[in-house]
Amino acid sequence: MWANAHVDQCCIRFVRQYEQQHVDKYVFGRMHYDVAYAKQTCFYLESDADQLGVNELIATKRFREDFPDTFKEGFQLLRKRNKLSLERVAELMHISDTTLRRWLDAPEEKITIDFVVTVALAMRLPDWLSTLMLDRAHKCLSDSNKRHLALKWILRVMWNDGIQQANDFLKKLGFDPLMV
16 A cells, blocks of 8 residues: 555556456456566666666655756756657657747746646656656646546556557547647
């Protein structure tokens, strides 16, 4: 129970597998180590962990403390870290680079929760990093909003699956796809 509520503080990330027991009932099956998640997390933390000789928990804490205060600066840092041009990020988000530039220049007016989730999926950000980006955009996912709960699930479980699969998941649940 504690580990699920504090997943960002745990060192090992697992993927839950559910198995169908009856036509309408799924039960908890197995947990598998999520190699892609661990690799992506280490990608962002490797310089701190290597340079300072610290563990992942301390490196994550330092990364968060040193992360830029604004969404635009955080976006630029992650874009450069991933060696992505602005044009490539716009392409991954299915918008024009002019639109992306305009939105980054006026974050208070243009940036929505859907925009941040789309950025996170386009850059394949681990959930702890997408939560940080939501914070820098001054956006919050509510536990009382069913669509927000679906978005949390997407960021936590489908972070590596891309925008189209996230939209398919939202549609399957009866929600509007991500609007950017």
